[in-house]
Amino acid sequence: MSRSAAPRRASFHHGNLREALIEATVDLVQEGGADKVTVREAARRAGVSSGAPFRHFPNKTALMTAVAEQGMRRFRAEIDETLKRLATADPMARFRAVGDAYFRWVMRNPTHFRVISDRTQIDFEGSEPLRRDNEQIRELMEELLRAAQQLGLIRVGDVPQVALAARALAYGLGRMWADGHFAQWDVGPKEVRKAIDAIFDLFLRGLAAAAAP
Numbered sequence: 001m002s003r004s005a006a007p008r009r010a011s012f013h014h015g016n017l018r019e020a021l022i023e024a025t026v027d028l029v030q031e032g033g034a035d036k037v038t039v040r041e042a043a044r045r046a047g048v049s050s051g052a053p054f055r056h057f058p059n060k061t062a063l064m065t066a067v068a069e070q071g072m073r074r075f076r077a078e079i080d081e082t083l084k085r086l087a088t089a090d091p092m093a094r095f096r097a098v099g100d101a102y103f104r105w106v107m108r109n110p111t112h113f114r115v116i117s118d119r120t121q122i123d124f125e126g127s128e129p130l131r132r133d134n135e136q137i138r139e140l141m142e143e144l145l146r147a148a149q150q151l152g153l154i155r156v157g158d159v160p161q162v163a164l165a166a167r168a169l170a171y172g173l174g175r176m177w178a179d180g181h182f183a184q185w186d187v188g189p190k191e192v193r194k195a196i197d198a199i200f201d202l203f204l205r206g207l208a209a210a211a212a213p
Contacts, residue, residue, distance in 0.1 A: 071112025091147035106174035
């Protein structure tokens with residue numbers, strides 16, 4: 001039996017069975033995609049009986065949603081840490097930092113990113129943590145854009161639309177990276193971060209240009 005296929009034995013106590021099952025599920029998605037995940041296989045990987053997980057996760061959707069919630073927590077932590085380190089109150093610099101945090105999160109957590117991205121695999125609307133965190137990130141983006149608008153740094157009227165465009169840009173770039181598309185655009189692995197920075201800068205310059213007299 002290969003190391004990756006071996007069950008995780010005695011690696012947890014009763015209190016962290018839930019976390020062990022989430023970890024096992026992440027491994028399964030990484031190895032074979034979400035379609036290969038079952039609650040019973042996650043249990044086998046975690047080294048417990050096939051019936052043990054069901055008091056935590058009654059079905060696959062619940063298990064995948066827990067992975068998505070873990071990924072969202074990591075995203076929030078990435079944003080919080082990035083903004084904490086940023087030594088400026090400039091709203092556009094902070095808005096840009098949120099985009100940087102997003103892409104770093106994607107690169108550090110590609111499996112979680114894929115799980116969150118596929119809404120057919122998770123119960124997004126039924127997850128209070130996912131809805132809450134997603135809404136708070138949206139509110140943060142719109143708050144920064146409104147602050148920039150008040151300072152005359154941008155002159156767009158529809159702040160939610162700009163926030164949506166920024167999220168779509170970051171998501172699209174993250175998806176391209178996760179799916180290996182950059183090579184088709186002559187961007188090598190070592191050049192991805194530089195290309196992302198240039199694209200983010202291009203987007204923000206477009207917003208700034210709208211504020212020019």
